[in-house]
Amino acid sequence: MNQIAKVILDNEMDLILAHKQSMRLAELAGLSLGAQTTFATAVSEVSRNAIGKENAAHLTLYVSDKKEKLKYITVVLEDNRPSFSAANDEGYKYAKRLVQNISAVVSGSTNRIELSYRLPMHFIIDTALIDKWRISLNTDPNISPYEEIKRKNTQLIELAERLQEKEQQYKALTDSLPIMIFSMTNEATVTYANKWLIDYTGETIENINETKWQNILHPDDLKDAQINWSSSFSKADTIITPPSRLKHAKTGEYRWHTGVITAMKDEQGVVKSWNTYMVDIHAQKLVEETLKNNRQLKEIHAELEEKVNLLNRSNQQLEQFAYIASHDLQEPLRKISFYSDFLKEKYGKAMPEEAGLFFNNLVNATDRMKVLITDVLAYSTVRKDSFEKVSLDEIIKETLQDLEISIKEKRAEIKVELLPEIDGNSRQLKQLFENLISNSLKFSRPDVSPDISISGITDNDNVLLSFKDNGIGFEEQHIARMFDLFQRLHTRDKYSGTGIGLAICKKIIDMHNGSIMASGSTGNGATFLITLPLRQNNT
Numbered sequence: 384m385n386q387i388a389k390v391i392l393d394n395e396m397d398l399i400l401a402h403k404q405s406m407r408l409a410e411l412a413g414l415s416l417g418a419q420t421t422f423a424t425a426v427s428e429v430s431r432n433a434i435g436k437e438n439a440a441h442l443t444l445y446v447s448d449k450k451e452k453l454k455y456i457t458v459v460l461e462d463n464r465p466s467f468s469a470a471n472d473e474g475y476k477y478a479k480r481l482v483q484n485i486s487a488v489v490s491g492s493t494n495r496i497e498l499s500y501r502l503p504m505h506f507i508i509d510t511a512l513i514d515k516w517r518i519s520l521n522t523d524p525n526i527s528p529y530e531e532i533k534r535k536n537t538q539l540i541e542l543a544e545r546l547q548e549k550e551q552q553y554k555a556l557t558d559s560l561p562i563m564i565f566s567m568t569n570e571a572t573v574t575y576a577n578k579w580l581i582d583y584t585g586e587t588i589e590n591i592n593e594t595k596w597q598n599i600l601h602p603d604d605l606k607d608a609q610i611n612w613s614s615s616f617s618k619a620d621t622i623i624t625p626p627s628r629l630k631h632a633k634t635g636e637y638r639w640h641t642g643v644i645t646a647m648k649d650e651q652g653v654v655k656s657w658n659t660y661m662v663d664i665h666a667q668k669l670v671e672e673t674l675k676n677n678r679q680l681k682e683i684h685a686e687l688e689e690k691v692n693l694l695n696r697s698n699q700q701l702e703q704f705a706y707i708a709s710h711d712l713q714e715p716l717r718k719i720s721f722y723s724d725f726l727k728e729k730y731g732k733a734m735p736e737e738a739g740l741f742f743n744n745l746v747n748a749t750d751r752m753k754v755l756i757t758d759v760l761a762y763s764t765v766r767k768d769s770f771e772k773v774s775l776d777e778i779i780k781e782t783l784q785d786l787e788i789s790i791k792e793k794r795a796e797i798k799v800e801l802l803p804e805i806d807g808n809s810r811q812l813k814q815l816f817e818n819l820i821s822n823s824l825k826f827s828r829p830d831v832s833p834d835i836s837i838s839g840i841t842d843n844d845n846v847l848l849s850f851k852d853n854g855i856g857f858e859e860q861h862i863a864r865m866f867d868l869f870q871r872l873h874t875r876d877k878y879s880g881t882g883i884g885l886a887i888c889k890k891i892i893d894m895h896n897g898s899i900m901a902s903g904s905t906g907n908g909a910t911f912l913i914t915l916p917l918r919q920n921n922t
Contacts, residue, residue: 384446384447384448384457385447386445389443389444390441390444391440392433392440392442393434393435394434397434398430398431401426401430401442402427402721403423405426406717408516409423411516412446413810414500414502415817424478425477425478426458428477428478429472429485432464432473433462433464439462440460440461441461441462443459443461444457444458446508448508453501455484456499457499458498458499461496463493475496482498484498485497485499504781505809554577557577558579562661562662562690563576563583563642563659563660564577564580564660565658566647566656567656569656573591580661583631584599584629586632595609596608596609600627600630601627601629601637604627607625607627608625620645621643621691622643623643623684624641624644627640629661638663638665639667640663640665641661641684645657645660645691662683723742727742769808770806770807771806772805773804773808773809774804775812775839775846775848778812781813782813782820789821789824793824793827795823795824795835796834797820797837800837800838802837805846805915805916805918812891812895815887815888819911820835821884822885823835823850823854826909827853828906831853833854834852835852836851844917844918846915850910851911855908856903856904856905856908856909857903857904858905859902866889895916896915898914
C-alpha cells in the first residue's frame, strides 16, 4: 500500500480533521457522495474513543499499489488503549455496520484497526496520481471549523451580492435598448422579457406562454414563426429569424420585426437557454417590398449583432456567477451537515425542547439544500464524453455494492440477469443504474419488501434493458413529464427528493444515443425500458 497522509489524534479537532481527510480521500478516489460519507463516518466512529495524547493514537491513509489487481482506499488506526476490545467498542461495532472490510488486531500493547473500501475495477492508479493525492491531502490550510464556515459564508454573501448586481445591470441594460429582448427554454417557454416587449405587446410573460404568441403574431406568420423557433434549437448557435408581423397593443397595427436567436451554453458546451433579440424593421420591410433594396436591413442587422455581442458577454458572466455560486455551496453545506450531526450527538440531550425542534428544522433544511445542489450540479455536469467497451454486469455489481446498506435496510430482493458489453461511459451508466434502483427502493410499498428485476435482451444492434419493481407505481398521466427537471410525483412529507433523478437518467441515455420509456399504475409497481446501442459510432 502507498501512504497518502497521517493524522495524530490528540483532541476533538483532530477527529474533525480525520473525518475531513477520509472524506477527501474517498472523493479523490471517485466514490459517490453516499459512499464518501459512509466511509468517513466509519473512520470517525472507530477513532472517537481513541482520542487523547495518553493513547498515542494516529490515523494513516493508504491507497493500493498499482500492481494490485483489486484496488482499495484504506485507513489504519493504531493506539495503545489498554482496555480496547472490538467486541465491546461501540464505535467499532457501528463502523462494522457501515463498511464490509474492517478488522481489528490487538498485538501486545498496540491496537490496530483497518478499514478498506473497494474502488471500481476500471480505476487506474499510477505514481503521478499518488503524488497528486499526497499533495492534496497534506497542503490544506489548518484553520478552525468556525473560521472556515465564516469565510465560506462571507464568500457566499459576496457572490450573491455580485450576482444580484449583475442581474440588475442586465435588466437595466435590456430595458434601455429600443429592441425586444427575451429568453426561452429549449421548449420555447419564455422565462424573461424586457420592458420594451411587455409595453409593445401589452402581454405578460404568463400570457405569452399561455397563448403561444397567438395574440401578438399575425395569423399568417404565427405557424411559420413557431416552427422556425423550434427548429432553431437543433441547428446553429445563432439564427436570424425571418421577418414576422407583431401587433402593437395600443394601435392594433401589425409591424414587421426580425431578430437573432442565440444559444446560451454552460462551461461544458450544453445549451441552457436561448436569447432572442427582435427589432422593428417595418419601414425597411416596406422599402424592401417596393424597391427590393435590403441595404438598410443589413445595416440594422450589423448594429444588432454588435448589441448581441455585448449582451452575450453580460449573459455569460451571469451564468458563470450562477454556476460558481451553486458549486461553492457544496463544501460549506457539507461542513454544516457534519457539524450539525456532531453538535446533535454531543449536546442534543442538553437542548431545550423548543431549541431541539429548531435545530432539527435547520438540519432538515440543510440536508434538502445539499441534495438539491448535488442533483443540480450532477445534472449540469452530464455531458457528451468518450466511450469505451464496458461490462454492464460489472457496473451493476458495483452499483449494488454501493447501495448495499439501503438494500439490506429495505430487505429488498434484486434479481439480475446476465447483461452484455456495450460501448459507453462507465461512470454515467453507473449513475443511471444507481438512480433507477434507488427509486425502486425509495418508492416501495409499506410493509412489502421490494422485489426488483433487472434484465437485458440483445436485439440486432441494441440492448433492451428492463428495470421492474413491485413498488407504489404511478399514474400514467404523469409519464409525459416524469423525466423533466424538478418533476415530483409524490409529496415531500412521504418521499424525499428533488425531482432531478429521472431527468439525469434521460440525459445520460440521450448522451448514449438511446431512449427510455416508463409504464406502471398506482399500487402495481413501475417498469422502465431502456434501449442502448451496443456500439457507438464515435468510440
